[in-house]
Amino acid sequence: MLDIHKLRKEGKEIERRLQTRDSSIDLSEIMKLDARRLELISKVEELKAERNRGSQEVGRLKREGKDATQQIEAMSAVSAQISALDSELNDDTKRINYLLSLLPNVPHASVPVGKKEEKVILRSHGEVPQQDFTVKNHLEIAEEKGLLDFTRGAMIAGARFPMYVGAGAMLEMALIQYMFFYHSRRSYTAVFPPFLANPESFYVSSQLPKFADEDYYCEKDDLYLTPTAETLLANLHRGEILSSSDLPKKYVAYTPCFRREAGTYGEEERGLIRVHQFNKVELFKFTKPETSYDELETLIEDVEGILQALGMHYRVALLSTQDLAQQATKTVDIEVYLPGQGRYYEVSSCSNCEDFQARRGNTRYRPAEGEKPEYVHTLNGSGVATPRLMAAILENNQTADGRVRVPDVLQEILGMEYL
RNA sequence: GGAGGGGUGGGAGAGCGGCCGAAUCCGCCAGUUUGGAGAACUGGUGUACCUUCUUGGUACCGCGGGUUCAAAUCCCGCCCCCUCCGCCA
Numbered sequence: 236m237l238d239i240h241k242l243r244k245e246g247k248e249i250e251r252r253l254q255t256r257d258s259s260i261d262l263s264e265i266m267k268l269d270a271r272r273l274e275l276i277s278k279v280e281e282l283k284a285e286r287n288r289g290s291q292e293v294g295r296l297k298r299e300g301k302d303a304t305q306q307i308e309a310m311s312a313v314s315a316q317i318s319a320l321d322s323e324l325n326d327d328t329k330r331i332n333y334l335l336s337l338l339p340n341v342p343h344a345s346v347p348v349g350k351k352e353e354k355v356i357l358r359s360h361g362e363v364p365q366q367d368f369t370v371k372n373h374l375e376i377a378e379e380k381g382l383l384d385f386t387r388g389a390m391i392a393g394a395r396f397p398m399y400v401g402a403g404a405m406l407e408m409a410l411i412q413y414m415f416f417y418h419s420r421r422s423y424t425a426v427f428p429p430f431l432a433n434p435e436s437f438y439v440s441s442q443l444p445k446f447a448d449e450d451y452y453c454e455k456d457d458l459y460l461t462p463t464a465e466t467l468l469a470n471l472h473r474g475e476i477l478s479s480s481d482l483p484k485k486y487v488a489y490t491p492c493f494r495r496e497a498g499t500y501g502e503e504e505r506g507l508i509r510v511h512q513f514n515k516v517e518l519f520k521f522t523k524p525e526t527s528y529d530e531l532e533t534l535i536e537d538v539e540g541i542l543q544a545l546g547m548h549y550r551v552a553l554l555s556t557q558d559l560a561q562q563a564t565k566t567v568d569i570e571v572y573l574p575g576q577g578r579y580y581e582v583s584s585c586s587n588c589e590d591f592q593a594r595r596g597n598t599r600y601r602p603a604e605g606e607k608p609e610y611v612h613t614l615n616g617s618g619v620a621t622p623r624l625m626a627a628i629l630e631n632n633q634t635a636d637g638r639v640r641v642p643d644v645l646q647e648i649l650g651m652e653y654l
Numbered sequence: 655g656g657a658g659g660g661g662u663g664g665g666a667g668a669g670c671g672g673c674c675g676a677a678u679c680c681g682c683c684a685g686u687u688u689g690g691a692g693a694a695c696u697g698g699u700g701u702a703c704c705u706u707c708u709u710g711g712u713a714c715c716g717c718g719g720g721u722u723c724a725a726a727u728c729c730c731g732c733c734c735c736c737u738c739c740g741c742c743a
Contacts, residue, residue, distance in 0.1 A: 276704055280712045287712090290724040294672035303723080310723035476664095476701090604683075608701080 236441075236594045237338055239269060239331070252341050255348045255556040265334045272327045279320045286313045336444055340591045342556045343528075343565040353555035354568075360539065361548035363572055368635040372575025373626035374506040376633060377403060380654055383507070395496070395511045397622070402654050406628070406641070407514065409648040410621050414516040414541055415489050418618055421537060423487035423518060428467040430490055431458040439596035440469035441562040441588075451493045460493035464517035465615040469592045472521060476608045477600040483522040483530055487618065490515065507622035508580060515620040520613065521598065524590070527612035528565075531587045534616045535567055538583045541619055545642045547627060548572050550579060562588040571623065575630040580623045585616030629654075 242249060246262055253260045289310040296303040347353045377383040382403025388396040399407045419425040437443040437459050442450065451460040461467055468486050477484070492515050507513075518537060522530045535551065542549045554566040563586035570579035590610035593599065599608035632640040639654040646652055 273704075276712085280704060283713085284711055286723075290722095291672070293723050297672080307723040312723095314723070605699095 236335055236591060237341070238590075238594065239265075239335065242266070243269065249341055253339060255342060256339050256559060257557070260338065262338075265331060268327050268331050268334075272324065272331060275320060275324045275327065279317060279324055282313055282317050282320070286310055286317065289313065333444070336438070339559065339561040340564050340588060342559060343587070345553075346559070346565050347553065347555045349555045349557060351555060351558045354558060355553045355555075357551045357553050357567070359548070359550035360543065361546075363548055363574065364631050366574060366633070366635075370574045370630065371633060372506070373573070373629040375575075376629045376639060377506075379637070380639070382406070382629075382654070385506075393511070395509070397507060397510050397512075402649075402651070403625075405649055406625060406645070406654070407621055409645045410624060411489055411514055411516060412648060413544075413645055414618060415487060417541060417544065418487035418516065418518060418537060421540075423485045423537075426464075426468065426471075426486050426488040428461075428464060428488050428490060430461050431456075432461060432467055432470070433458060436470045436473075437466055439473060440466040440592055441560075441595065442466050445561060448497055449495055451495060461490055462494045463492050463515060463615075463617075464488040464490040465519060468517065468519035468615070469613055470596055471519075472598045472611075473596040475598060477521065477598070477611065479523070479600055479602055482600055482611065483520050483526065486519045488517050488519070490517065492620070507626045508576075510622055513620055513622045516618050518585075518616045518618040520615075521593075521600075521611045522614065523600065523602075524609065524612050527587050527589060527614060530612075531565065531567070531585060531614055534614055535569070535585050538569055538585060538616050538618045542569065542571065542582075544644050545624075545628070547624075547631065549582075560584075560586060562586070562591045564589050564591075569619070571627040571631075573623070573627055573630050575626075580627070582623045582627070583617040583619040586614065588613045588615070 237249070242262065242265065246266055250260065250262045253262075289306060293303045293306050293310065296306060342348075347355050371379075374383075380403075381401055382399065384398045384400050388398035391398070415425065431453065434443055434457065437450070442459075442462065450462055452458075453460070467490070468488055471486065472484070492513050494511060496509055496511060518534055520530050520534060539549070539551070549569055549571045552568045552570060554568060559566050566584055566586040568581045569583040569585070571582050572579050589612050592613045593610040598611050598613070600611050601608050628642060629639055632642070634640060634653075641649055641652055641654060
């Protein structure tokens with residue numbers, strides 16, 4: 236959610252910057268409604284002040300045993316005016332908040348302006364492995380070794396619900412465990428959250444109202460299945476005023492992630508590349524505004540640490556304005572190379588949302604004793620999502636003799652060197 | 655799911671429909687006192703919005719409606735917590 240006060244002051248400039256994300260953005264209705272709303276507030280509050288004075292007068296007259304009929308009638312008329320104006324005011328406020336809830340965050344100055352393709356590769360780590368044999372893709376490998384069973388997954392739930400079997404299931408669990416403890420040991424507080432959440436929580440993280448179609452929903456209980464732990468963790472300190480010395484607060488959570496992925500399928504996204512349910516270890520930070528971009532850098536480093544420990548070749552990409560999630564001001568993707576597909580795939584997305592989610596969730600901190608509370612900044616990053624990571628391991632670590640070498644750090648957990 | 659009890663400011667806790675943004679205690683901050691600390695005493699101590707040079711005003715007692723000139727207080731719906739019962743891990 237953007238700050239309406241800021242829009243009043245710098246509306247034109249903000250509109251211009253938002254248009255780098257979506258050229259159709261137009262703030263004129265909001266600005267017009269807001270101006271009218273301010274006028275209404277002044278009028279209503281004036282009337283309410285009058286009513287408060289008058290009602291107290293009624294009380295005084297009655298205590299003194301005098302007749303208050305005339306005063307009561309007068310105040311009755313004032314109250315009627317108030318309720319008429321109040322309902323108008325409510326309508327305006329709701330409409331403004333709705334329009335505001337659809338607007339994305341203002342991109343950071345360092346973000347390249349333009350379409351998806353304008354992303355900038357910041358750096359890469361490691362090399363594409365030399366494989367002087369016919370490379371198989373992860374589906375072929377999984378098929379051969381019985382690691383995944385898409386047919387039975389589809390029977391039980393539907394298409395794009397992968398089922399991991401045998402060593403595949405073990406490898407999946409090992410990845411989750413390794414990543415969860417890796418971050419927990421590095422000063423992230425471990426969290427095992429509910430996997431379903433109420434609409435309010437989804438609103439705070441910015442998953443609602445705009446992206447409802449992406450989510451699975453249990454109508455009977457009015458609960459949504461989480462598409463990412465970010466949605467849950469953004470709510471962790473809702474309504475709180477944190478003390479300055481508590482920041483930054485860092486969390487790591489494991490959740491399955493459920494996404495409807497309506498209308499996004501392509502032939503190149505078969506297998507584990509895009510699925511309705513997957514596992515992810517997620518990192519989340521609440522920080523002071525002045526340190527949030529430094530915290531974004533260390534967040535990215537923490538994610539890279541996982542890929543380095545697993546011996547993965549990857550690259551780091553700075554997303555362009557038109558590729559940002561609604562709540563983000565700046566996002567860096569980490570992409571691993573899949574030799575079986577001949578291209579890179581995102582396994583992590585690290586974003587600074589500044590005060591966008593904090594404003595929705597009313598999550599604040601007190602900069603110093605006696606000072607006014609301010610909104611914190613929130614950051615999130617996958618650390619990391621498993622399906623593409625597993626695909627990457629299968630494809631990168633395959634050997635000429637048809638085996639798959641288990642990354643060193645997972646060998647003890649799995650109890651095997653090769654799959 | 656059924657029955658009962660409860661949700662008030664950082665915490666505890668009071669609150670006849672009007673003088674209640676809310677007693678009191680604790681905590682916290684500042685001052686006095688002290689060699690220093692403690693104790694004691696004095697003062698202060700919520701958030702948001704509107705207006706403004708200072709000021710003033712409005713709203714908030716779980717959430718949303720209603721009754722009334724006036725609601726923390728009365729009525730209705732919902733949510734959450736606690737106790738007991740049932741059911742299930």
